[in-house]
Amino acid sequence: xxxxxxxxxxxxxxxxxxxxxxxxxxxxxxxxxxxxxxxxxxxxxxxxxxxxxxxxxxxxxxxxxxxxxxxxxxxxxxxxxxxxxxxxxxxxxxxxxxxxxxxxxxxxxxxxxxxxxxxxxxxxxxxxxxxxxxxxxxxxxxxxxxxxxxxxxxxxxxxxxxxxxxxxxxxxxxxxxxxxxxxxxxxxxxxxxxxxxxxxxxxxxxxxxxxxxxxxxxxxxxxxxxxxxxxxxxxxxxxxxxxxxxxxxxxxxxxxxxx
Amino acid sequence: xxxxxxxxxxxxxxxxxxxxxxxxxxxxxxxxxxxxxxxxxxxxxxxxxxxxxxxxxxxxxxxxxxxxxxxxxxxxxxxxxxxxxxxxxxxxxxxxxxxxxxxxxxxxxxxxxxxxxxxxxxxxxxxxxxxxxxxxxxxxxxxxxxxxxxxxxxxxxxxxxxxxxxxxxxxxxxxxxxxxxxxxxxxxxxxxxxxxxxxxxxxxxxxxxxxxxxxxxxxxxxxxxxxxxxxxxxxxxxxxxxxxxxxxxxxxxxxxxxxxxxxxxxxxxxxxxxxxxxxxxxxxxxxxxxxxxxxxxxxxxxxxxxxxxxxxxxxxxxxxxxxxxxxxxxxxxxxxxxxxxxxxxxxxxxxxxxxxxxxxxxxxxxxx
Ligand SMILES: Cc1ncc(C[n+]2csc(CCOP(=O)(O)OP(=O)(O)O)c2C)c(N)n1
Ligand code: SF4
Ligand SMILES: [Mg+2]
Numbered sequence: 087x088x089x090x091x092x093x094x095x096x097x098x099x100x101x102x103x104x105x106x107x108x109x110x111x112x113x114x115x116x117x118x119x120x121x122x123x124x125x126x127x128x129x130x131x132x133x134x135x136x137x138x139x140x141x142x143x144x145x146x147x148x149x150x151x152x153x154x155x156x157x158x159x160x161x162x163x164x165x166x167x168x169x170x171x172x173x174x175x176x177x178x179x180x181x182x183x184x185x186x187x188x189x190x191x192x193x194x195x196x197x198x199x200x201x202x203x204x205x206x207x208x209x210x211x212x213x214x215x216x217x218x219x220x221x222x223x224x225x226x227x228x229x230x231x232x233x234x235x236x237x238x239x240x241x242x243x244x245x246x247x248x249x250x251x252x253x254x255x256x257x258x259x260x261x262x263x264x265x266x267x268x269x270x271x272x273x274x275x276x277x278x279x280x281x282x283x284x285x286x287x288x289x290x291x292x293x294x295x296x297x298x299x300x301x302x303x304x305x306x307x308x309x310x311x312x313x314x315x316x317x318x319x320x321x322x323x324x325x326x327x328x329x330x331x332x333x334x335x336x337x338x339x340x341x342x343x344x345x
Numbered sequence: 346x347x348x349x350x351x352x353x354x355x356x357x358x359x360x361x362x363x364x365x366x367x368x369x370x371x372x373x374x375x376x377x378x379x380x381x382x383x384x385x386x387x388x389x390x391x392x393x394x395x396x397x398x399x400x401x402x403x404x405x406x407x408x409x410x411x412x413x414x415x416x417x418x419x420x421x422x423x424x425x426x427x428x429x430x431x432x433x434x435x436x437x438x439x440x441x442x443x444x445x446x447x448x449x450x451x452x453x454x455x456x457x458x459x460x461x462x463x464x465x466x467x468x469x470x471x472x473x474x475x476x477x478x479x480x481x482x483x484x485x486x487x488x489x490x491x492x493x494x495x496x497x498x499x500x501x502x503x504x505x506x507x508x509x510x511x512x513x514x515x516x517x518x519x520x521x522x523x524x525x526x527x528x529x530x531x532x533x534x535x536x537x538x539x540x541x542x543x544x545x546x547x548x549x550x551x552x553x554x555x556x557x558x559x560x561x562x563x564x565x566x567x568x569x570x571x572x573x574x575x576x577x578x579x580x581x582x583x584x585x586x587x588x589x590x591x592x593x594x595x596x597x598x599x600x601x602x603x604x605x606x607x608x609x610x611x612x613x614x615x616x617x618x619x620x621x622x623x624x625x626x627x628x629x630x631x632x633x634x635x636x637x638x639x640x641x642x643x644x645x646x647x648x649x650x651x652x653x654x655x656x657x658x659x660x661x662x663x664x665x666x667x668x669x670x671x672x673x674x675x676x677x678x679x680x681x682x683x684x685x686x687x688x689x690x691x692x693x694x695x696x697x698x699x700x701x702x703x704x705x706x707x708x709x710x711x712x713x
Contacts, residue, residue, distance in 0.1 A: 141554075146413070147562075156558075162551055166413075170405065173413065175413060177415075177416075178413040180410070182417050202403060
């Protein structure tokens with residue numbers, strides 16, 4: 087007679103195919119289904135866990151959809167004012183140089199209100215990691231135009247499309263900071279396919295290693311969808327991202343660490 | 346043997362923070378307080394005590410670096426002058442909301458706007474009544490000498506950690522720039538990381554298996570919880586009000602005409618009292634040392650005793666509102682001040698006291 091299937095009989099080590107990342111808290115993510123933020127969180131936590139850095143890590147959360155990142159990441163964290171995360175991380179790292187310190191920021195946070203803090207932390211070569219989730223929009227406040235919004239893209243504050251003549255061009259801040267001698271590793275990735283997820287994880291590992299090796303600032307941009315802000319289904323948003331975001335924000339390493 | 350040096354006010358507080366075991370300074374140059382950063386850089390603090398000193402790209406960055414360092418349980422500070430302090434209000438409000446200790450120095454210059462680089466006391470409201478957004482207070486210490494600039498470094502850090510609050514030393518360009526003798530203390534060792542973990546269990550130091558993660562945030566979207574946080578803050582401010590009032594009185598035993606003044610203005614009044622006493626006038630001084638908490642009770646006590654109060658400020662009259670609250674109508678409280686960076690002269694101050702209260706035959710008392 088066949089054995090009855092019970093929860094206990096199923097939950098066996100040999101049947102394990104996937105589990106919650108240990109350093110993600112059990113709290114349900116507050117992100118819209120299909121949003122890239124959750125995947126980005128998970129990858130960072132996987133790397134911290136695999137590199138055994140939990141007790142060494144201090145993270146800085148931004149203002150944006152990921153303002154509550156500290157609810158989901160099982161590490162010490164500090165919530166920063168809008169755009170100021172790189173300055174906050176500077177304060178932490180300068181006083182605790184042996185800790186692993188990172189910021190997690192959106193495009194409005196990092197490339198609009200926090201442009202100054204971003205560029206100067208990069209220029210000083212602060213030995214921190216910046217994880218930058220670029221979705222071309224202000225997700226949290228309801229889909230307003232961001233510095234990274236594409237030309238002609240419609241948002242709540244560019245309802246007829248971003249007119250570059252009066253509203254400016256998408257800011258390629260990642261290319262800008264790659265020019266600064268203080269940065270050691272600058273890359274642009276995405277998390278919309280399994281292959282890209284694997285590449286992004288490698289980039290995060292490399293960024294963390296750069297910090298452990300005291301090489302300066304490493305910067306991982308993750309081009310991501312905001313299906314809610316873009317008013318699309320998750321699948322549509324990923325397709326739109328490939329067709330429209332990647333030509334302006336091409337994926338790949340922009341600056342690789344010196345050996 | 347006593348260690349005595351001739352120093353500028355700005356240098357004295359810089360030396361004071363080093364000796365008080367400060368872990369980090371983040372700041373941006375602005376007159377009349379750039380000597381603080383310059384002195385700290387010159388002092389090679391990294392070699393002397395391990396103290397980190399960093400010139401930030403702006404006052405906004407400075408205060409948020411302080412916010413980051415304070416979250417780690419470190420003794421951190423920044424300094425600036427009026428326009429820079431305005432820029433810092435965002436970060437100060439975040440520190441108020443997260444109850445992080447720090448030391449802030451405002452070497453006030455005349456405003457509004459870029460104003461002047463000359464000394465002023467026109468930032469009293471900003472310092473004492475909140476400054477940034479939200480219901481919060483700073484402990485505000487008002488030095489009137491170079492020695493106090495030095496002393497308030499340690500006192501400021503001690504109070505900041507005792508209450509987990511931001512302490513502002515509200516100085517001005519005159520106290521910052523003038524030179525006086527300073528008696529220096531022994532170096533206090535900086536706290537070790539182990540001591541911080543033990544003494545400040547809230548600090549972000551990396552989550553270890555023996556504790557929950559430490560989160561430093563001022564955000565709580567639930568209004569019921571947010572109200573609780575605010576009530577908790579208000580209770581703290583009340584405890585501070587009950588326990589930390591500091592002031593000094595001069596010639597107040599028989600005083601009939603009272604000056605109330607802090608900082609540089611108090612120094613001017615000291616001299617005015619000398620001149621007045623030589624003329625046989627019973628003038629005295631109440632000098633608030635803490636501007637928050639304000640010595641309301643002492644004002645109330647003296648208001649019942651004197652025939653008139655003259656509030657001397659290098660502003661259009663800001664502290665006078667607190668003096669009037671303290672006096673509560675018991676006696677007339679008048680203002681005298683110079684604006685825009687001018688320091689009043691002692692005889693000018695004394696003349697005004699005589700004009701208002703004395704030559705007009707005590708019109709200050711009652712309604713006669
Ligand atoms: C000083 C300040 N200005 C404005 C806001 C409002 N605000 C909150 S989130 C946000 C934009 C966030 O966009 P982004 O950084 O791109 O993050 P996303 O939500 O897209 O992940 C803004 C403008 C704020 N909280 N603080
Ligand atoms: S609003 Fe956009 S960025 Fe924010 S959680 Fe939803 S999909 Fe993600
Ligand atoms: Mg965004």
